[in-house]
Amino acid sequence: xxxxxxxxxxxxxxxxxxxxxxxxxxxxxxxxxxxxxxxxxxxxxxxxxxxxxxxxxxxxxxxxxxxxxxxxxxxxxxxxxxxxxxxxxxxxxxxxxxxxxxxxxxxxxxxxxxxxxxxxxxxxxxxxxxxxxxxxxxxxxxxxxxxxxxxxxxxxxxxxxxxxxxxxxxxxxxxxxxxxxxxxxxxxxxxxxxxxxxxxxxxxxxxxxxxxxxxxxxxxxxxxxxxxxxxxxxxxxxxxxxxxxxxxxxxxxxxxxxxxxxxxxxxxxxxxxxxxxxxxxxxxxxxxxxxxxxxxxxxxxxxxxxxxxxxxxx
Amino acid sequence: xxxxxxxxxxxxxxxxxxxxxxxxxxxxxxxxxxxxxxxxxxxxxxxxxxxxxxxxxxxxxxxxxxxxxxxxxxxxxxxxxxxxxxxxxxxxxxxxxxxxxxxxxxxxxxxxxxxxxxxxxxxxxxxxxxxxxxxxxxxxxxxxxxxxxxxxxxxxxxxxxxxxxxxxxxxxxxxxxxxxxxxxxxxxxxxxxxxxxxxxxxxxxxxxxxxxxxxxxxxxxxxxxxxxxxxxxxxxxxxxxxxxxxxxx
Numbered sequence: 174x175x176x177x178x179x180x181x182x183x184x185x186x187x188x189x190x191x192x193x194x195x196x197x198x199x200x201x202x203x204x205x206x207x208x209x210x211x212x213x214x215x216x217x218x219x220x221x222x223x224x225x226x227x228x229x230x231x232x233x234x235x236x237x238x239x240x241x242x243x244x245x246x247x248x249x250x251x252x253x254x255x256x257x258x259x260x261x262x263x264x265x266x267x268x269x270x271x272x273x274x275x276x277x278x279x280x281x282x283x284x285x286x287x288x289x290x291x292x293x294x295x296x297x298x299x300x301x302x303x304x305x306x307x308x309x310x311x312x313x314x315x316x317x318x319x320x321x322x323x324x325x326x327x328x329x330x331x332x333x334x335x336x337x338x339x340x341x342x343x344x345x346x347x348x349x350x351x352x353x354x355x356x357x358x359x360x361x362x363x364x365x366x367x368x369x370x371x372x373x374x375x376x377x378x379x380x381x382x383x384x385x386x387x388x389x390x391x392x393x394x395x396x397x398x399x400x401x402x403x404x405x406x407x408x409x410x411x412x413x414x415x416x417x418x419x420x421x422x423x424x425x426x427x428x429x430x431x432x433x434x435x436x437x438x439x440x441x442x443x444x445x446x447x448x449x450x451x452x453x454x455x456x457x458x459x460x461x462x463x464x465x466x467x468x469x470x471x472x473x474x475x476x477x478x479x480x481x482x483x484x485x486x487x
Numbered sequence: 488x489x490x491x492x493x494x495x496x497x498x499x500x501x502x503x504x505x506x507x508x509x510x511x512x513x514x515x516x517x518x519x520x521x522x523x524x525x526x527x528x529x530x531x532x533x534x535x536x537x538x539x540x541x542x543x544x545x546x547x548x549x550x551x552x553x554x555x556x557x558x559x560x561x562x563x564x565x566x567x568x569x570x571x572x573x574x575x576x577x578x579x580x581x582x583x584x585x586x587x588x589x590x591x592x593x594x595x596x597x598x599x600x601x602x603x604x605x606x607x608x609x610x611x612x613x614x615x616x617x618x619x620x621x622x623x624x625x626x627x628x629x630x631x632x633x634x635x636x637x638x639x640x641x642x643x644x645x646x647x648x649x650x651x652x653x654x655x656x657x658x659x660x661x662x663x664x665x666x667x668x669x670x671x672x673x674x675x676x677x678x679x680x681x682x683x684x685x686x687x688x689x690x691x692x693x694x695x696x697x698x699x700x701x702x703x704x705x706x707x708x709x710x711x712x713x714x715x716x717x718x719x720x721x722x723x724x725x726x727x728x729x730x731x732x733x734x735x736x
């Protein structure tokens with residue numbers, strides 16, 4: 174039987190959607206018993222939210238002032254200590270999980286599987302390599318603890334509706350002071366978060382300028398969508414780098430993805446191939462984005478976008 | 488001597504369209520161009536810039552791989568690394584094995600900073616830097632887009648999902664490079680000639696006392712599921728009608 178420890182990702186107040194996706198992935202292991210660990214300065218609210226996820230058997234709450242910010246060097250020894258009785262340790266394949274989990278794996282002398290996209294058995298998983306161009310099935314040697322990051326775009330979030338017990342635990346390991354949080358600057362926005370939005374509107378190089386890129390914001394607001402950008406648009410300075418969608422940016426799986434003035438470089442397509450419906454608007458009928466789009470429209474984006482906005486308002 | 492160690496990996500060149508072998512045993516590598524992992528190139532560039540600012544005295548590049556990956560080490564030397572170390576090993580190297588080997592090199596070289604790419608673009612594991620920092624019991628700053636040294640500490644800006652995070656870490660530390668840390672320089676012909684005379688030492692994994700792990704076996708390699716080409720609409724009205732029909736609006 175698989176005993177899975179899922180490391181919760183949160184901002185101190187709310188659980189990140191990636192955690193519920195990790196739980197869903199863990200439910201794919203036969204007879205899985207799932208425990209969620211919440212490391213925080215005060216994890217009451219987050220632990221309560223985790224306890225409500227369907228499929229979670231138990232929530233371990235580790236409150237320490239050092240856990241106010243998610244520093245891999247500080248969290249890893251605590252996760253490793255908690256991990257002793259578990260067969261699997263999962264975290265989301267977000268920058269949080271990618272930073273933390275390998276450090277945990279090294280402390281546990283365990284192999285890590287990155288970006289798990291499917292579970293075949295308790296020791297056999299599928300994951301993407303070569304920017305998603307080759308999918309490998311990997312088998313971990315029997316009897317080893319398995320650390321994994323879960324590709325969030327591959328799993329639906331497990332719904333709320335559970336009622337697991339929350340247990341406060343003390344993890345008494347010495348924590349290093351060599352790594353200190355100095356700040357975070359986020360582009361403050363009332364728009365949905367790109368990573369978890371159900372609708373995303375992205376703009377590419379064809380927008381031509383940061384000024385013109387505002388067109389994308391207008392349409393996104395009309396749709397209640399998050400805003401994304403291609404690497405070309407980011408490199409050209411039209412959009413901030415945290416909006417970048419693609420293999421080297423964010424990999425997303427919204428219900429609706431609207432690509433405007435994006436030609437569709439492989440690395441961009443890798444980031445959107447799990448979207449439910451892809452809409453492409455481009456003046457070049459030969460653009461590769463049309464090869465993957467569910468609905469395509471060839472034309473001038475500077476005419477189409479305002480017209481779409483008008484139609485959606487009506 | 489203030490030394491920076493840069494760990495690099497040889498990978499299939501990022502411009503190559505990777506193809507899966509029909510028998511599912513891996514990807515096609517015969518006759519395919521091999522290069523330094525692009526993120527490792529960025530890591531090396533950062534090390535060179537630090538040295539050029541006078542904040543380090545020596546840049547050492549290290550790789551693990553078969554005999555012919557010395558070619559990529561020569562590229563690192565041509566970019567400006569002072570020395571290179573080749574840990575000779577045929578066959579695959581798991582991230583934890585790589586981290587153990589690099590830890591041994593750290594023991595020999597005593598760097599004040601270790602730089603790597605955030606991930607190699609072949610296995611896309613994104614593990615080695617973090618594992619190395621854990622084994623070394625030193626700070627890690629992954630996904631770096633800015634690195635400033637200040638005496639015994641470094642200030643690193645990281646590209647995280649929430650935006651840009653800044654960490655202060657004590658040195659020595661491990662920093663992994665993200666795309667926007669810098670733009671690597673082009674290698675000029677005279678530099679390639681000069682690189683041939685730079686020291687390149689070889690050592691085997693066994694010499695370092697590292698036993699390669701083989702705990703994760705690749706059972707099968709497949710191409711990804713392809714999306715089907717959809718339909719084309721003529722105008723905005725048709726587009727909105729189609730999306731309403733599909734229930735996405």
